[in-house]
Amino acid sequence: MDIYISGYGVVAKEFVQLIHDKAETIASRYTIKLKIKGIIIREGIVQSEDGLDLPRLLHYGVGTMAVKDYAKDSQYPIQPIDQMSGHVLVEATSTNANDGEPAYSYIKQALTSHMDVVSISKGALVHHYEELMKLSESVNRRIKFSGATAAALPTLDVGEYSLAGMTLTRFEGVLNGTTSYILDDMHEQEVDFSVSLQRAQEAGIAEKDPDMDVSGKDSANKLLLLANRFFSLNNHIQDVDVTGIMAVTKEQIADAKASNHKIVLLASAVLDKQTIHMNVQPTSIPTAHPLANLAPKEKGICFYTEEMGRVAVTGGASSPVGAAGAALKDMINLVQANF
Incomplete structure (x- = not known):
């Protein structure tokens, strides 16, 4: 499987490290041979038909300059983005809350190059969800984005597959680990918001x-x-009522x-016939509620169905x-076509 990664921040570097560490195990367990191409x-693409030298790449650190230095020392030219040719794009650029660029352009290029997409960033999907989903359908490709909807917490997987056929x-x-930590600290230590924020920053x-966290914007993006x-709707971020924790x-x-x-900081979506009411706001919930018992930095989600009742999932490393x-996980499931 030929993999491209857009962006090379901390998460992208950790993804490269996972591929390096787990390639043999994944090949043995899933019969998938992974290659970061x-x-x-x-500025463009740094690529190699034989796959990038991952130990060497990891040695250069993180960020655009690390990729440029690796390319220079490896004598790889930086090529135009339309030279991308592989099986999947892992979109890992920083989320742009304004218009979703450059992730939007990268995802479009991948889809038109008949590649599947695994998106960790949210901006492109928040601003161009309907367009990108229609494009993926038109070229018979798939977009998975569980990493964009609370990272390690399997929100999408449970909602789509564990509750398949149910009436949701x-x-x-609680979709943001930072605000979870701050409010938990305020609760336990009985201190002001500013004190807990400073502790979280330290x-x-x-x-x-x-701002993205404490204003509720990050939670709103994930909720949307x-x-x-x-x-199966195409709502926009303006449809979410948002109040932060400040x-x-x-x-x-x-x-x-x-x-x-x-x-x-509760993010909620309620279906009323064909209308969705979406809210993000500080909410007082009983201590018996599953979302009131999260560890600091943890996230959680509760689904309410007619057939199975309430299903709660909590945890997941922030x-x-x-x-x-x-x-x-998304990439392996794409190949296996399980999800």
């Missing part, structure tokens, strides 16, 4: 600019992708705690390795 950066009426989840859990897939006070946390509740593992 090329990496796409903004709604689902709700621990390397929250970004220097935490899940709702569109589960309910205004949550320690007094509100204490009041919830006193009544055996816990405040979480880490680059977890996201890379989700992409590897």
